Amino acid sequence: MGSARITVIGTGYVGLTTGACLASLGHRVTCVDVDEVKVARLAAGRVDILEPGLEELVSRGLAAGRLSFAVGSRGSVWNAQAVFLCVPTPMGARGAADLRAVEAVVDEIAGTLPPGCVVITKSTVPVGTAQRIRDRLGRSDVPVVANPEFLREGTAVSDFLNPDRIVVGSDDEAAARRVAALYADLAAPTVVTDAASAELVKYAANCFLAMKLSYVNAMAELCERLGADILSVTEGMGYDHRIGRAFLKPGPGWGGSCLPKDTHALVQVAESVGFDFSLLSAAIGENIAQRDRIVAKIAGAVGGSLAGARIGVLGLAFKAGTNDLRDSPALSVTSMLAAHGAEVTAYDPAIGGDLPGMRLVDDPYQVAKGADAIVVLTEWDEFRRLDWSYLADLMHGDAVVDTRNLLDPPAILAVGLCWLGLGRPRVRARATA
């Protein structure tokens, strides 16, 4: 399409990244949201999510006149050549994707879209949604293309600009190729297919990643019971190019705004066509069990009972590099700790304010004061560089439960603390001194 006139609807992680990046590729982009405060802040170049490079890209787009922000979809699509839908598709009833935001936007823009404009689903939507949008639009002159997004939070801009692949699917192949052309400068491998297959690629990829993580978390548990070391096991697995090294780190469970909802949604989609996707259901069950095992491990570290125990938590975000708390395993763990009667004090470098069931502090050393155990729940690099000797002095107990295998066990041992990782041999100062 060369330089195209594009409207992006929804300015969250996906919409804002899409808008700012497409503007950086030379397109003229209007980003639309229902949230007036957000739109006003964005129009002033202020980005509230933690995404490296995004604020700079927004500022550059605004300064170049290639990026603008608006409230309300209808007035922003009348001269668009392409409209990207980037609104939320959260988990709805019984785990299925809730498409109400997508439908609301479609209803709003149906009468205003110019002939030939392409409507593109970038939100994660179940198979059949492109067809349903076509029916709902009731416009034979407006093709619909599924173009799922694969960016990760915390690396959104670089993932968007350096994609592993671009997937476009439509029953109108020419329209799919027009959408692919918007990304021509990225020179990425491109899969051009039908709409249903494109929609399913997104779920297939996220659910595969979730199953890989459930498998590695279960393997870590097995390592503990068998006396093996998950670091060596995953190193040995990862050299096999058919397996790969990525996504092999055990943790407190996989979370975030996508993997949990997308796994549930695919189970529901499978059920709707009479297929019991028990493999995927088991991965979801394993992810719940992992959080329970982490809580049991913390209880064990403080003598068996969490009632009245003081637990210092390092990290609340669902992974390092983001301030997103949606479906964070850390929050599940802290709320279970509180429910068992523990007093939780938590610190996360990207999160402030008040959260239920804990005292949130703005200094990592405060979590250690009088703590029976310190628990690392998010893999922020800065936790490695804390003065662990000082933390040990502040603590009442001696347990460090490292659910990300982030810390250097000998360094923890050296300051007289006991280190418990996941799937790794326990390191206890007093026993080895």
Ligand SMILES: NC(=O)c1ccc[n+]([C@@H]2O[C@H](COP(=O)([O-])OP(=O)(O)OC[C@H]3O[C@@H](n4cnc5c(N)ncnc54)[C@H](O)[C@@H]3O)[C@@H](O)[C@H]2O)c1
């Ligand atoms: N977050 C990710 O890493 C990621 C990656 C790939 C795909 N996705 C998918 O992309 C979609 C969006 O996810 P997100 O994380 O960007 O969501 P988000 O919650 O960060 O942002 C969604 C935005 O849409 C706006 N919005 C809601 N209803 C609207 C309407 N009717 N009109 C205009 N704006 C509206 C909201 O105000 C919000 O700003 C979801 O389907 C998600 O599964 C997310």
Ligand SMILES: O=c1ccn([C@@H]2O[C@H](COP(=O)(O)OP(=O)(O)O[C@H]3O[C@H](CO)[C@@H](O)[C@H](O)[C@H]3O)[C@@H](O)[C@H]2O)c(=O)[nH]1
């Ligand atoms: O080795 C690993 C890798 C990840 N995780 C956890 O897995 C979860 C998901 O991580 P990640 O996939 O990096 O987060 P998202 O930003 O949610 O990205 C996923 O979800 C997005 C939304 O659909 C997709 O676009 C991305 O491709 C997909 O990776 C987090 O809780 C991580 O802590 C681990 O425990 N161990």
